[in-house]
Each structure stands twice: as C-alpha cells, then as structure tokens.
Amino acid sequence: MNRPDISDLFRISNAKFTEWATTIHDYQRKNNPVFDQWCAQFPTEGFNFLPISFFKSHRVVTQNPETPQQSTTDSPTIFTSSGTSQQTPSQHIVSNIALYKQSFVSGFELQYGRMDQYCVIGLLPSYLERTGSSLIYMVDYMIQRGKPGSGFYLNQYEEVAHIIKQNEKNGIPTLLFGVTFALLAMAEFLPVQQWNQTIIMETGGMKGRGPEITRDELHDRLLNKFNGANIHSEYGMTELLSQAYATNGHRFGCPPWMKVYIQDPGDPKHWLPNGKTGRLCVIDLANIDSCSFIATDDLAKRFDDGSFEVMGRLDFTDLRGCNQLVI
Secondary structure: OOOOOOOOHHHOOHHHHHHHHHHHHHHHHHHOHHHHHHHHHOOOOOOOOEEOOHHHHOOOOOOOOOOOHHHOOOOOEEEEOOOOOOOOOOEEEEOOHHHHHHHHHHHHHHHHOOHHHOEEEEEOHHHHOOOOOHHHHHHHHHHHOOOOOOEEOOOOHHHHHHHHHHHHHHOOOEEEEEOHHHHHHHHHHOOOEEOOOEEEEEOOOOOOOOOOOOHHHHHHHHHHHEEOOEEEEEEOOOOOOOOEEEOOOOOEEOOOOEEEEEEEOOEEEEEOOOOOEEEEEEEEHHHOOOOOEEEEEEEEEEOOOOOEEEEEEOOHHHOOOOOOOOO
16 A cells, blocks of 8 residues: 555645545554554554554654665654653654654644744753754744744843843744743743733643643743733644644644544543543644554543643553553
C-alpha cells in the first residue's frame, strides 16, 4: 500500500476525518512494523493507539514503500524530548520537516491569524539549553517571521517588558511563549505590568526548577502581575507534529486533522464517554510518516465539542500488561 496523498490534509473537513484516519491507519499497519505488531498483539475494533513510551524504546517510522530507505536524499530531522539524565528521551524521526512546518503554521493561523502580525518572544530557557526540541524549532520559525523585537530571551526580563511596552504603545500584538518556571520567575522579578495586547502562551512544566503547580494557580499568579494579558496554553509534544491551543486556559481545541479520544486506563479496548477522565489518546494525521495513533501518558476528559482538558499524568502502578511489546 503506497503512501496516501495528503496534499489536502490541512484543508480537511470534519466529515472526512474518519475516512482519512482509516486510510492512514491501514497504511501504517502495513508499513510500520512497530505499530503493526502492537495492533496484532492487542487487537481492538476501530483504531489502535500505540503507547507513547514506544518512542523511547523503538524506532517508530512508517516507511513509504515507494521510497527505498537506501535512496533517501535528505537526512531526517530527529526531535527529542526533555527529561532528567536518568530518563530515556523520546525520539521522533521526522522524514519530512516541511510537513511539520505546514502543520504548526496551519494550526496556529487557524486559531490566531497570520503569525507575521505578532512580535514573537520565546522565554524557553530549559529548551534552549539542549538540542532537538520541536518547540524551539516551531517558535524559532515564528520568530524569524515576527515583528521587530521578536527573539529568544533567557532572564532579560526588563528587556522583554520594554519590548512589550513599546508594542502596546504602537498597537502591535505580542505572543510570548514561556515555560512555567520562567514565566513565574519573570512575574516575581517585574513590577505590575499592563499588557492589553499580549498573549502569554504557557507551555507547561517546572522542569525540576520547583514543585509543579496547577494550571489555575499558574494563571492566577500571572494575571496578578500582568494586568490585561490573555493567558493561553499550548498542548504539544515531541511525538506529535500538531498542537492544540486553549484560549481560555483550560479546554484545548484541536485543528481539523487532529482528534482526541479517552481510553479506560485499565482496558485499552474500552472507550470512555465525554466528561469522564481517562487516558488521552490522540490521532494526529500529520504524523503519517511515524505513527498517527498515540496513547499518551496524560489523563484528560473530552467534551461534546471535541475539546479536551488535561487533568494530570497517568499512574501506571496498577496497570498490567498494557504497555510492553517484545519484538
């Protein structure tokens, strides 16, 4: 089975999603050995979802039969996850980096409009300190196309505040991507600001720099210091090529080529109804060259409009036999 034509993927309608997903599921079963063996070992009706941990232990690649491996002209881009030195990072082998660009640009602009209208600021020190971050790749792409003042900043909080103040004065919207601990450090350092045309896009994570806090607590602390700012959230990960955004800080909305389902953590064949908390499973059709069907380690609940809210992390202590594959 040859690689499906996905040239119209980012114009997909909701009515066509299941048809596209079924085609890609069949294609990946035939051309991705890891995914196929998982599906054979744990058969289920409908779509199968590969546990995200396999990106740490296996080479998760769907090989287009029309493109022999030995004749590949361009080396793949390999994105790696963050983690402690004791943890094995995930690796996402991206054979077509243009597809990643098209996915994050299309998804962002569907929600926020053209990215070149923003001054884009990255406050992402933990990501800048390592190589292979897909988030850094995305934000850097936005920075290169953003208004003057766009750039990555470490602890230059006064400079960031000055840029945003000038943007506010000149009617230029600012998009500030920030990891949790850096946003909190900036809030503690700066006096109260008035940011009426600024979106703070928190990407989560204390990265070992302090105790984890809830999203509600984080947003409250940011709003107490940055008056008028819009606090949004981004849901993305190394293993996905698409992102979901929460414009109200809680419910994430997916682009049309991405959908989520909620799985019973103890029974991968049982799907939970909307409003119930369980394991977040994601279909990201942009992942056609790796695996589009991923069971994450996040707990979440889905709502009737297809949005979802992340509730925490999955505890595998009581799970048995659902997360290992011997190849």
